[in-house]
Amino acid sequence: MQPNQTIELNIIDLGMEGEGIGKYEGYTFFVPYALPGEVVKAKITHLKKGKNVGYATLKEIVAPSNNRVQTPCNRFGRCGGCTLMHLDYSKQLEYKKKNLQTILRKNAGYVGEINDVVPSTPFAYRNxxxxxxxxxxxxxxxxxxxxxxxxxxxxxxxxxxxxxxxxxxxxxxxxxxxxxxxxxxxxxxxxxxxxxxxxxxxxxxxxxxxxxxxxxxxxxxxxxxxxxxxxxxxxxxxxxxxxxxxxxxxxxxxxxxxxxxxxxMGVNIGVNPFSFFQINDEIREKLYNYVIDKVAPSKDVIVVDAYAGVGLLGAIMAKRGANVFNIEIVKEAVVDANNLYEKNGIQDKAINVCGDASIELKKLVEDTQSGKTSAQNVKFAELIASGKKVKIVLDPPRKGISKEVADTLNELSNKLDFELIYVSCNPATLSRDIANLSSFSVSEITPFDMFPHTPHVETVVSFEIKERL
Ligand SMILES: C[S@@+](CC[C@H](N)C(=O)[O-])C[C@H]1O[C@@H](n2cnc3c(N)ncnc32)[C@H](O)[C@@H]1O
Known part of the structure; x- marks a missing residue:
C-alpha cells in the first residue's frame, strides 16, 4: 500500500472527529465524510506505518448508508465547519452518545448509564x-x-x-x-x-x-x-x-x-465583543435549566461557580435566592460580572473572585477553615456556619480542570458535604477529570447537542461524594 493508491473499504464505525473508519490489510483507515455501513472507494493520503493507521479521502460511495442525507449546503465537504451534516440528525445524536460512552469507559472506567443527548434545532442555531x-x-x-x-x-x-x-x-x-x-x-x-x-x-x-x-x-x-x-x-x-x-x-x-x-432567564446582561456566551441560545437555556434543577437554588444554598465567565449562571441562581461565589480568571469578565450583579440588584448575593480556580477554590476552603480573613472567607464561613448546602459548579474551557482543582475537591470532600456538577465541552478532558475526581461517584450524565453537524458535544455530569471510610 502507498499514498495515492485507491482502495475499497467497508466503513464500520465513526471516529471522534466524525470520520468513517474502515479496515484494510491490517490497517485502520480514517475517511472523512464516509458513514458506517457504506462501501466506499478512498484514496490513501498518508500512512503511519509503525501504527498501522492510514488516512484517505472519499472518492466514490459504492453503496450508501440509509442514514446518509442530502446536505442543504453547497460548501459542505470543502469548508471545515461541519463534518457530520451528511448524517441523519437523530443518528448524529446516537453517534455522540456512543462516542461519549466509549471515551468514558476507556479513560475513566465508567460503564454506567448515559442519558440520551438533548437535541437542538439542527440549523440556524449559532448566535x-x-x-x-x-x-x-x-x-x-x-x-x-x-x-x-x-x-x-x-x-x-x-x-x-x-x-x-x-x-x-x-x-x-x-x-x-x-x-x-x-x-x-x-x-x-x-x-x-x-x-x-x-x-x-x-x-x-x-x-x-x-x-x-x-x-x-x-x-x-x-x-x-x-x-x-x-x-x-x-x-x-x-x-x-x-x-x-x-x-x-x-x-x-x-x-x-x-x-x-x-x-x-430573568437576568439583564450586557453584550460586548469580548464577553463569552454559549453559542446556541436554545441549548444554553436547556443546559442552564438542567444545572439549575440540580442545584435547586434558594436562600439555603451556596453556589460556587469555579469557571464563571461573566457569572450569568450564578446570577440566574442568585435571582432565585442562592448565595453565589464566582471564580473567574479573566479580569475583564470579573468587572463585567460585578456590573451584571449590580445592574440586576443582586450584588449582595454574590462575590466575584478574580483568579485561577486551582488557587482560589483551595483558598476559599482552606483559609475559611484556618480562620484567615478576606471578604470572601468571612462570608463563606458565615454561610457554612448557618447550615446552608454547598453546590459546586465547574464549567471549564476545553482543557478541563487542573489536577490541583481535582485534588482540592477530593480533599474538601473529607471535610464538607457538597454536591458537584461539572459542565464539559470536551469528552476527552472530562474523562480524565472523572478519573482524577477519585472521591466522587457519578450520579448522572446528560449530554446536550450544543453544536449540531459537528462532532462536538456538551456534557453535564453530577457527582456525589463517595461514602467516607
Ligand atoms: C466555558 S467558559 C464558562 C463560562 C460560564 N460558565 C458560562 O456559561 O457563560 C469557561 C470560563 O472559564 C474561565 N477560565 C479559564 N481558565 C480558568 C481558571 N484556571 N480559573 C478560573 N477561570 C478560568 C474562562 O475565562 C471562561 O470564562
Whole structure:
C-alpha cells in the first residue's frame, strides 16, 4: 500500500472527529465524510506505518448508508465547519452518545448509564460568527477555512447561522469592495481586513472588524449600511497586527458603541465583543435549566461557580435566592460580572473572585477553615456556619480542570458535604477529570447537542461524594 493508491473499504464505525473508519490489510483507515455501513472507494493520503493507521479521502460511495442525507449546503465537504451534516440528525445524536460512552469507559472506567443527548434545532442555531477575510479573484471575500487549511472557502451564507449572517456578509463585502479595501494575507502579512466577528443575540447585533491597522477608510458608510439593516447595532474595530492564530486583538476601537443588553432567564446582561456566551441560545437555556434543577437554588444554598465567565449562571441562581461565589480568571469578565450583579440588584448575593480556580477554590476552603480573613472567607464561613448546602459548579474551557482543582475537591470532600456538577465541552478532558475526581461517584450524565453537524458535544455530569471510610 502507498499514498495515492485507491482502495475499497467497508466503513464500520465513526471516529471522534466524525470520520468513517474502515479496515484494510491490517490497517485502520480514517475517511472523512464516509458513514458506517457504506462501501466506499478512498484514496490513501498518508500512512503511519509503525501504527498501522492510514488516512484517505472519499472518492466514490459504492453503496450508501440509509442514514446518509442530502446536505442543504453547497460548501459542505470543502469548508471545515461541519463534518457530520451528511448524517441523519437523530443518528448524529446516537453517534455522540456512543462516542461519549466509549471515551468514558476507556479513560475513566465508567460503564454506567448515559442519558440520551438533548437535541437542538439542527440549523440556524449559532448566535456568533467569526469569519476570516480573504482575496478571491481580486475581490474581498469572507468565508471559512477549508478543512485542515488556512485557505478561504468563500461563503455568502452558512446554515448554522440565521439569515442575519447572509445579510451581514452582503453589507460587509459591498462596503469593502466599493471602498477598494484589501484582505489580510498571512504569508505577506499585508492587507487590512482579517476577521469579521459578529454576535446576534436577542435581535441585537454587535459587529467587530479585526484589522491589520487602526482605521478603515469610509467606515461611516459601513455604519449607515449596518444601521439600516440592523437597527441599534454596535460596531467596533479591533486592531491585530500580530502574526498569530488568536482572532481578536487586545483592544477595541468603538466606532458605534451602542450599549447592548439582552434578557436571559430573568437576568439583564450586557453584550460586548469580548464577553463569552454559549453559542446556541436554545441549548444554553436547556443546559442552564438542567444545572439549575440540580442545584435547586434558594436562600439555603451556596453556589460556587469555579469557571464563571461573566457569572450569568450564578446570577440566574442568585435571582432565585442562592448565595453565589464566582471564580473567574479573566479580569475583564470579573468587572463585567460585578456590573451584571449590580445592574440586576443582586450584588449582595454574590462575590466575584478574580483568579485561577486551582488557587482560589483551595483558598476559599482552606483559609475559611484556618480562620484567615478576606471578604470572601468571612462570608463563606458565615454561610457554612448557618447550615446552608454547598453546590459546586465547574464549567471549564476545553482543557478541563487542573489536577490541583481535582485534588482540592477530593480533599474538601473529607471535610464538607457538597454536591458537584461539572459542565464539559470536551469528552476527552472530562474523562480524565472523572478519573482524577477519585472521591466522587457519578450520579448522572446528560449530554446536550450544543453544536449540531459537528462532532462536538456538551456534557453535564453530577457527582456525589463517595461514602467516607
Ligand atoms: C466555558 S467558559 C464558562 C463560562 C460560564 N460558565 C458560562 O456559561 O457563560 C469557561 C470560563 O472559564 C474561565 N477560565 C479559564 N481558565 C480558568 C481558571 N484556571 N480559573 C478560573 N477561570 C478560568 C474562562 O475565562 C471562561 O470564562
Amino acid at each position: 456568533k460568527a467569526q469569519l476570516p477575510f480573504g482575496m478571491v479573484n481580486g475581490k474581498v471575500a469572507v468565508g471559512f477555512y477549508g478543512s485542515g487549511t488556512h485557505k478561504i472557502v468563500s461563503s455568502t451564507k452558512c446554515f448554522l447561522h440565521g439569515e442575519w449572517l447572509e445579510r451581514l456578509i452582503k453589507i460587509t463585502l459591498d462596503f469593502a469592495n466599493d471602498e477598494g479595501l484589501t484582505a489580510y494575507d498571512e504569508n505577506t502579512r499585508k492587507g487590512l481586513l482579517r476577521h469579521m466577528v459578529a454576535r446576534y443575540l436577542g435581535g441585537k447585533m454587535v459587529v467587530t472588524l479585526v484589522i491589520n491597522g487602526t482605521t478603515i477608510k469610509g467606515i461611516n458608510r459601513y455604519v449607515s449600511a449596518l444601521e439600516q439593516e440592523f437597527e441599534g447595532c454596535a460596531l467596533y474595530l479591533s486592531p491585530n497586527t500580530k502574526d498569530t492564530n488568536v482572532i481578536m486583538g487586545n483592544t477595541l476601537i468603538p466606532i458605534k458603541p451602542t450599549p447592548q443588553s439582552v434578557e436571559i
